[in-house]
Amino acid sequence: MTALLEIGALTAHYGDFQALFGVDLRLEAGETVAIIGANGAGKSTLMRSIVGIAKVSGGRVRLSGEEIQGLGAPEILIRGVSMVPEGRRLFPSLTVEENLLIGGQIRKVGGNWTLERIYELFPVLRQRRHDPSTALSGGQQQMVAIGRALMSNPRVLLCDELSLGLAPVVIKEIYAAVPTIKQSGASMIVVEQDISQALKVADRIYCLMKGRVTLSGAPKELSREAIHDAYFGVAHA
Template identity: 70%
Template sequence: MALLETRGLTAFYGDFQALFGVDLTLAEGETVAVIGANGAGKTTLMRSIAGVIRQALGMVRFDGREIGAMAPDEIMALGIAMVPEGRKLFPSLSVEENLLMGAHRRKVAGPWRLETVYDLFPILKERRGQPGTALSGGQQQMVSIGRALMSNPRVLLCDEISLGLAPVVIRDIYAAFPRIRETGASIVVVEQDIGQALKVADRVHCMMEGRVTLSGRPEELSREAIHDAYFGAAA
């Protein structure tokens, strides 16, 4: 049984339909990448799973339980944490206070606490007293990831974590993924960087215009197939 599953997932912003029947599964300990251009529906998919966009019963299941109609804080308490696009740090709080916010709804003990987050991202310990938004973009992203980990999630949703960052910073952030997976967490990562997604994922889904246009394991997908699924096949 899948740990996380969407079935025929649809989503709307008012009268505008953003997702059309999206099916996705995530197994225990697996990393699934969702790739696609701007406007493909990737962030809407993540927001739907996290409860930011409410869904009808039957469209989102976690550990065998219907969660589509639940509130975001209830979903987080079950074990799904999101690293949002744009990081969304609290500007009035220090690095350490931002991290501690992630533990606010923690229900069970687990491997992630301040010490282990600081071990994962040592620069954050050095700057723990500084305002979170005073850090560089890459360091802010580390705070956002650490904040999500502080809830000791079973599923970590990472939305566009490399957006706007330098390649060397992206490399350092993705170097943390094996450590995160070692704790038993499963990961869904949304990426525009196809090469990066293929490196970290067990399976890849490509989206275009709110639909999944290609799915498979990275080694099974040709560059041509990915290009066509990402941009649309040439006429």
């Protein structure tokens, strides 16, 4: 069966530095896949490669069997792949609502994410909709970044470091939105340094280390020891 998103033997660079070495990954329709790994493992480069903004030097990226590797970022977005980038990258001169509306300028036809649905998902954004994005807390800015990505009506939502730098109570609130996002028809890839959080949300996980997949599988099939060893590169004699 054709996967919703299939990555095969992907090689990519960050500047002159090779960041990915033959990465394979599959995302099935309706799944949440978590990618874990320490800083410098290649997680963000993988996300950027999927959406067409990293330098891919080999391999393939297919969406529902269609080759999308080599397309520009706008073409990939309109085909239904959207990303919440690390660091959120909101437009500081724009209001919350203006940031959200920008996300809807390139939309996949047939989706149903609107401003009203974003405000239902994150009610605090309705209250802050006329405020500049710089006036928001880090957690609220992350909600805007998620909402902006959803406004394109994605089939695949990539979330790069959702919980980075956020308080536990805010992380819980943001991850509480995941079931609603999945019910809308979006499948998700979530990059997480927090192993426990990744195991809670994921149907399958991939562990990256130095640009290579060191472990993959369903959380219930993987021991904590195996995950720990893959994350930190522990070798057994």
